[in-house]
Amino acid sequence: MQFDGPRTLLAVHAHPGDESTTTGGMLAHYARLGARTVVVTATNGEFDDAPSGATPGEIGHHPKAVAAHRKLELQAACEALNVADLELLGYHDSGSTGEAPEGGFCTIPVETAAGRLAALIEHYRPQVVVTHYSSHRDHMHVIRVAKLAVYRTGIPAKLYLTAKDGSTTIDISEVADIKRKALQCHASQQVHGAFGVQEHYFRDLDTTNAPLPETDLFAGITNYGPDLPR
Numbered sequence: 001m002q003f004d005g006p007r008t009l010l011a012v013h014a015h016p017g018d019e020s021t022t023t024g025g026m027l028a029h030y031a032r033l034g035a036r037t038v039v040v041t042a043t044n045g046e047f048d049d050a051p052s053g054a055t056p057g058e059i060g061h062h063p064k065a066v067a068a069h070r071k072l073e074l075q076a077a078c079e080a081l082n083v084a085d086l087e088l089l090g091y092h093d094s095g096s097t098g099e100a101p102e103g104g105f106c107t108i109p110v111e112t113a114a115g116r117l118a119a120l121i122e123h124y125r126p127q128v129v130v131t132h133y134s135s136h137r138d139h140m141h142v143i144r145v146a147k148l149a150v151y152r153t154g155i156p157a158k159l160y161l162t163a164k165d166g167s168t169t170i171d172i173s174e175v176a177d178i179k180r181k182a183l184q185c186h187a188s189q190q191v192h193g194a195f196g197v198q199e200h201y202f203r204d205l206d207t208t209n210a211p212l213p214e215t216d217l218f219a220g221i222t223n224y225g226p227d228l229p230r
Helices: 024-032 063-080 110-124 137-153 173-185
Strands: 008-013 036-043 085-091 128-131 158-163 168-171 198-206
Touching: 008 024, 008 110, 008 137, 024 036, 024 168, 024 173, 024 198, 036 110, 036 137, 063 085, 063 173, 085 110, 110 137, 128 137, 137 158, 137 198
Parallel strands: 008 036, 008 128, 036 085, 128 158
Antiparallel strands: 158 198, 168 198
């Protein structure tokens, strides 16, 4: 499949921190190879822990202040991962349980959020889109939004979901230190512990007929323009 322009990968996540915990190695890997990496974060992370450790509903947890702090941590993590562009959709975190707040991301019509994401896809024209799979309601919603935006634009050749054991495996051993640095940027969430030197993805959409299994998200995509200088 032939494309113009540099290799571009767009990762769509629900919350600040998802970009590092689930796709940090992949983002660092492709940035190191010269691809343009774009991170789109749907929510502000209001229901994450406060820097003091206070959880939602506890004294000392102020959602607006938490969101502002999480934005700074997200920006620092993306800088550590050498992400070329960060886009914030600014929706309210829905939380994992209970009634979603007014304006919570999971309450936003799929068509509405997908329209905004489609505009970003039109702008960046990624060959590959990656999004984060889990049972959290904001994550499930971001998958629906990403799928609709990808199909609506018809621009990306491939769509991937994060997976524990998928069709595509990326070796991140050479960028493990970069991923670790990005995780440390989310200090308020106390993200720590060991992680594997591989990240796995499930290929949900493919127009290239690249054979599976694969070790490159850009497999089957050729004749792109110059990569970014690194």
